Amino acid sequence: MTFIDPTVFHGRIHLDGEWVEGQGDPIDVIEPATGQQLATIGGASPEDVTRAARSAAIAQREWAALPHPERAAVLHRAADLWERHSEEIVGWNTREVGAIAPMAGFAVHVAAAECREAGSLPSHPLGEVLSSEKPRLSFAQRMPVGVVGVISPFNVPIILGIRAVAPALALGNAVLLKPDPRTAVTGGVTMVRIFEEAGLPAGLLQLLPGGVEVGSAMVTDPEVSVIAFTGSTQAGRSVGELAGKHLKRAHLELGGNSAFIVMDDADVDRAVNLATWGAFLHQGQICMTIGRHLVHESLYEQYVDKLAAKADSMVVGDPTGQVHLGPVIDTGQRDKIMSLIERSVEMGAQLRAGGTADGLFVRPTVLAGPPLDAPAYCEEVFGPVASVVPFSDDDEAVKLASASDYGLSLGIVTAQPMRGLALAGRIPSGIVHINDQTVDDEANSPFGGVKSSGTGSRHGGAAANLDAFTETRWITMQAEPGEYPL
Structure with a gap:
């Protein structure tokens, strides 16, 4: 049975667990080596983003409330599925992205590793006990941010998408995913299929292929709390500026030389x-x-x-x-x-x-x-x-x-x-x-750049992922209500 079937997603996007027609223009998937059309996927619109964000916010609350082993199990099953279907995924990556087979295979290997690493996050300590000058329990608690918008590029769409999608989901969030429209199968459909088969509940991973207007809608939507963007420095500056205007965190992994x-x-x-x-x-x-x-x-x-x-x-x-x-x-x-x-x-x-x-x-x-x-x-x-x-x-x-x-x-x-x-x-x-060259990536290692290459390490390893996809709140508890002199 074909794992990635173009007839299933032909002219469609993925919302609330179903393949439905998007309100944007359909997107033809072209093989750069030959110019051949490989498939057609649906295009999303800003209205689709609004719908997806609202339903994702509802699904996220139930997902975050699940016992942590249940969330971890989805991530571990996803890792197994990357490996089980690696040959078919490598084939799509080679044809759609133009990657030679060893490069495509490396991307699938890293995707499986990212899911396994993310599978450890649900059971990770989510806070710490704090000292207090009052007779009370004072502690910091990490909470899911809610809905995360992930915007990924064309060049290595598997790695540069899954490294945000997997930890965001593992930590109890929902994800809106906007892959580059040139590589929407490798960078989008593949991930949806992986998590469908892994048993991720509907509404937690929404696929919204499209252009700048779709990305802007994700950044500005009130239900989206964090944006994880990978792309050019020029585009990253625009995303960061728009996110700052709406008082949102934007994790930017940008260009390099x-x-x-x-x-x-x-x-x-x-x-x-x-x-x-x-x-x-x-x-x-x-x-x-x-x-x-x-x-x-x-x-x-x-x-x-x-x-x-x-x-x-x-x-x-x-x-x-x-x-x-x-x-x-x-x-x-x-x-x-x-x-x-x-x-x-x-x-x-x-x-x-x-x-x-x-x-x-x-x-x-x-x-x-x-x-x-x-x-x-x-x-x-x-x-x-x-x-x-x-x-x-x-x-x-x-x-x-x-x-x-x-x-x-x-x-x-x-x-x-x-x-x-x-x-x-x-x-x-x-x-x-x-004593090595500059191109490397491991799921448990912090990844990010300084200066115009981005806003620091926001991917890889528990520390970076916890900072990226949770909020920290302060909680205190006293045996009796306090008294104040007013």
Whole structure:
């Protein structure tokens, strides 16, 4: 039996446990590698958001009141279902998103891990006893926020959706999910099906594919208490501004232009191996992708030569085949990438590999010695482009790595790990990997960036998830009513 059946959700959204027609325009699901239409899903409208939020608020109260083992059991069953249906889900992810099979498989693996990790949250201590100057019991208690709006992007829709959906549900909340309309099956339908089969009660996970107007309606709806947004910094600023106007918390995981520092004592071959993965995996369409390769001047020419040779050897093509890179998501993304490359070359960057595109298939590109204001170096490319710049000493490496609006992930390669750790302490970044590349994710680890990369760690691990999806209230209890001198 097919787990994800396009005939079931054709032209429909998911409200109150049922597939119903949305009031927005239907959305065609297009395979970027071939241009083939894979399915059609319904489009939501702001009116659908209002309906979904109201019913979700009602369902949430009953869900939060359940004994915690019942909520945990749903999350654990969901984890099993990700694994049981992994082959079919990987197939959809490969075709809809353009991910090669290992990348799609990693996304499913992380989704199962996120659900297992979230399954531990319902039994997590939900408060603490406080000292009080009065003869009473004083304590802090964590409560579900109510309804959480999750807005996820196209690039890794499984991971970037489930990491908010799973813990929010586990902690007793309901969720309105708005996946990117380009990847609404992988990022939306799949999660609905997982939780349907896992026994999640109706109304707790509402699927609302759509554009900016749907996202805005979620942010402004009075029933929605928290927004978990992953996407570009530009869009995140708009979401944060709108949420602030309505006095709502917005957890923003935004763009990046991660630095990868190769110290003078590094093994060049091992550094290039790390850099190839960190720069070109998933066509560079990952927020943690290495954008700036900072290499000690004594190793610079060797590093550039070997990275360029590696880029030239990589196979680009249909991700259902044996290739290293698949397509970027659409023509808009391709044109942006190519423009950044061309403008940077015009400004003086040396094109050492790639720099071409065939349809949506962009060759892995290496730019050597770009000016520090070249757009492919200083902006988030979100494509398979590596800009390599030399540095002379630790202080210059720190200066170059820190000179960015972004602060998401940082990689440092050195034969002296403690030296690398000391260097990392001088560079603002939400994530640091010593002797590894910048792209990594584990369900039990805090994830988030600083500066223009977001509002800090709001995903991963019990501490981050508890802070993100609960409110803390103060409660006191006395044996007898107090007396006051008025």
